[in-house]
Amino acid sequence: xxxxxxxxxxxxxxxxxxxxxxxxxxxxxxxxxxxxxxxxxxxxxxxxxxxxxxxxxxxxxxxxxxxxxxxxxxxxxxxxxxxxxxxxxxxxxxxxxxxxxxxxxxxxxxxxxxxxxxxxxxxxxxxxxxxxxxxxxxxxxxxxxxxxxxxxxxxxxxxxxxxxxxxxxxxxxxxxxxxxxxxxxxxxxxxxxxxxxxxxxxxxxxxxxxxxxxxxxxxxxxxxxxxxxxxxxxxxxxxxxxxxxxxxxxxxxxxxxxxxxxxxxxxxxxxxxxxxxxxxxxxxxxxxxxxxxxxxxxxxxxxxxxxxxxxxxxxxxxxxxxxxxxxxxxxxxxxxxxxxxxxxxxxxxxxxxxxxxxxxxxxxxxxxxxxxxxxxxxxxxxxxxxxx
Numbered sequence: 001x002x003x004x005x006x007x008x009x010x011x012x013x014x015x016x017x018x019x020x021x022x023x024x025x026x027x028x029x030x031x032x033x034x035x036x037x038x039x040x041x042x043x044x045x046x047x048x049x050x051x052x053x054x055x056x057x058x059x060x061x062x063x064x065x066x067x068x069x070x071x072x073x074x075x076x077x078x079x080x081x082x083x084x085x086x087x088x089x090x091x092x093x094x095x096x097x098x099x100x101x102x103x104x105x106x107x108x109x110x111x112x113x114x115x116x117x118x119x120x121x122x123x124x125x126x127x128x129x130x131x132x133x134x135x136x137x138x139x140x141x142x143x144x145x146x147x148x149x150x151x152x153x154x155x156x157x158x159x160x161x162x163x164x165x166x167x168x169x170x171x172x173x174x175x176x177x178x179x180x181x182x183x184x185x186x187x188x189x190x191x192x193x194x195x196x197x198x199x200x201x202x203x204x205x206x207x208x209x210x211x212x213x214x215x216x217x218x219x220x221x222x223x224x225x226x227x228x229x230x231x232x233x234x235x236x237x238x239x240x241x242x243x244x245x246x247x248x249x250x251x252x253x254x255x256x257x258x259x260x261x262x263x264x265x266x267x268x269x270x271x272x273x274x275x276x277x278x279x280x281x282x283x284x285x286x287x288x289x290x291x292x293x294x295x296x297x298x299x300x301x302x303x304x305x306x307x308x309x310x311x312x313x314x315x316x317x318x319x320x321x322x323x324x325x326x327x328x329x330x331x332x333x334x335x336x337x338x339x340x341x342x343x344x345x346x347x348x349x350x351x352x353x354x355x356x357x358x359x360x361x362x363x364x365x366x367x368x369x370x371x372x373x374x375x376x377x378x379x380x381x382x383x384x385x386x387x388x
Contacts, residue, residue, distance in 0.1 A: 002098055002099065002100050002101065002130070002131060002132070002133055002134055002137040002219070003086075003098070003099045003101055003107075003110075003111055003114065003128060003129065003130045003137060003149075004096060004097070004098050004099075004128070004129045004130075004131070004134065004137035004138045004140065004141040022039055022060060022061065022062065023036070023037055023039040023040035023043065023045070023058050023060065023061035023062070024036070024037040024039070024040065024061060024062045024064060025037075025040055025045055025051070025054050025055075025058065025061045025062070025063050025064070026063075026064050026065070026066055027051040027054070027063070027065075027066070028051065028065060028066065029051060029052075030051070030052075031050075031051055032047070032048055032049065032050060032051060033045060033046065033047050033048060033049050033050075033051055033054050034047060034066055034094055034095070035047060035094070035095045036054070038124075038146060040054075040058050040061055043057045043058035043061075044057045044058075045057055045058050045061070046142075047094065047095070048165065048168045049165075050171060051063070068093075071093045072093075074121075074122070075091050075092075075093055076225075077121050078091045078097055078118065078121055078122070079091045079097075079222040080224065080258075081117040081118070081120075081121050082097060082099060082114055082117065082118075083222065083224065085099055085104075085110045085113055085114050085117075086099035086100055086101050086104055086110060087100060087102070087103060087104070087221075088100035088219050088221045089221065089222050090219045090220050090221065090222055091222060096138055096141075097118070097126075098134055098137065098138075098219050099114060100219055101130075111128065111130065111149065114126075114128075115128060115147065119147075124146065125146035125147035126141075126146070126147070127141045127142065127144040127145070127146055127147075127148070128141055128144055128147075128148065128149040128150070129141030129142070129143070129144055129149070129150050129151075129152065130149055130150070130151045130152065131151070131152035131155055131158070132152070132153075132155050132213065132215060133155065133213070133214075133215025133217070134215060134217050134218075134219055135210045135213075135215055135217060136152050136155035136158060136159060136213055136215065137152070139158075139159065139162065139166050140152045140158070142166075154213075155213025155215070156189065156211075156212055156213035158213075159185040159186070159189070159210075159211060159213055160184065160185055160186030160189065161184060161185075161186060162184065162185050163183060163184060163185070164177050164182055164183055164184060164185055164187070164188055164207075164211075166185060167185070167188070167207050167210060167211070169200075169203065169207070173200055173203060176199060176200060177200075180199065182196075185210075185211040186211070188207055188208055188211040189208060189211035189212045189213075191208055192208070193205040193208040193209060196208050224264055224324065225324070226323065226324045227320075227321065227322055227323070227324065228255065228258060228259075228320075228321050228324065229318060229319060229320040229321065230251040230254050230255050230318075230319050231251070231316060231317060231318040231319065232247050232250075232251060232316070232317050233315065233316050234314060234315055234316065234317070235315075236313075237276045237312075237313030237314055237315045238313065238314045239310075239313050239314070241305065241306070241308075244305055244314065244317065245302055245305055245306070247317060248271075248298065248301055248302060248305055248317065248319065249294070249298050249302070251317070251319050252294045252297040252298040252301060252319065253294040253298075255294070255297060255319060255321065256292065256293050256294035256296075256297060257294075259292045259321075259324070260292065264290075264292065264324040264325060265289075265290025265291060265292040265324065265325045266287070266290055266291045266292070266297070266321040266323070266324060266325075267286060267287060267290050267323040267324065267325050268284065268285070268286045268287070268321065268322045268323040269284060269285055269287065269291065269297065269300055269301065269319075269320075269321060270282060270283070270284035270318075270319075270320040270321075270322060271283050271284070271301055271304055271305070271317070271318065271319055271320075272316075272317075272318040272320065273308070273310060273314050273316070273317060273318075274314065274315050274316035274317075274318070275310065275311060275312040275313065275314060275315065276312050276313045276314075276315050277312050277313075278311050278312045281308075281310070281311070283304045283308075285300065286323075287300070290324075290325040297319075301319060370385070371385045
């Protein structure tokens with residue numbers, strides 16, 4: 001089963017829904033609506049419709065162009081927040097997130113935790129849909145109320161009465177369906193794939209499969225980026241070491257927060273100083289144990305800065321983490337439940353790699369194998385013997 005979460009793709013809109021004081025619609029002119037606030041929905045404004053139609057339906061709305069930078073930041077934030085809740089997570093820029101819950105032991109708890117994290121990340125209640133595949137889950141989420149879940153067991157029966165515009169075709173293709181009298185997904189599903197392919201090309205075949213609930217599309221798993229950085233530009237240039245240390249500490253805290261969301265640790269650390277009138281200078285080190293906390297990062301970087309002898313006033317400070325270790329947070333749910341009650345999403349390779357890292361960090365004696373001893377005991381310490 002896949003759970004789909006309907007979001008907004010505009011960071012400022014997501015964090016400050018009251019900023020514009022009314023309906024908000026995001027999209028490019030002469031193109032489609034990408035996202036619409038909850039206040040725009042009662043007017044009939046939906047993602048995928050022509051923007052000019054949205055303007056006609058809701059003339060008092062604030063119309064905003066998409067912000068690719070903000071969209072990318074929000075996508076990374078949401079991906080990081082959901083990463084350890086399912087084996088496969090995909091977040092798209094149009095404001096849709098999928099979790100493939102196949103193999104997850106406690107699906108209900110995973111869904112509840114996803115809702116909580118999304119509400120924290122975007123500042124609004126997400127719409128949730130649970131269905132056999134990505135398309136039916138997305139449609140189910142679009143028809144859910146904010147904060148609620150629509151569950152679908154029979155995808156074809158659920159999709160049949162819905163309008164064919166759920167297929168997100170372009171304007172010309174949708175007009176073609178209307179001319180053919182195919183105004184519902186049930187009508188599209190009744191056609192043969194080749195029959196509609198002769199009218200719309202390969203898109204027609206794909207539309208028939210989606211309408212039948214056959215779900216031909218696969219999710220693209222998100223993976224945490226293996227590089228991140230933070231920097232500060234100084235105007236005027238800085239010569240005071242204490243000011244440089246103050247800024248470095250703040251940047252380390254920002255990076256630590258990002259690493260926490262990603263569940264990652266830095267295996268390599270690099271600091272670069274850009275001077276007003278000279279070539280940049282840098283320090284870098286490969287660390288034995290991954291650094292993830294602000295104090296850990298600043299302990300290393302602050303030591304470098306204290307013994308540094310800059311040749312000229314500093315215009316920029318860069319802290320770069322070129323090599324990140326795979327998400328440690330995800331290891332907590334390899335087999336059993338963690339603090340959120342979600343578990344069972346690891347495979348044997350991930351488990352083996354996690355055990356090797358634990359042995360490298362803490363020694364062979366720390367990693368043990370459980371052997372059933374007294375399973376009915378009410379005391380957890382009596383249920384297993386642990387052997388090396």
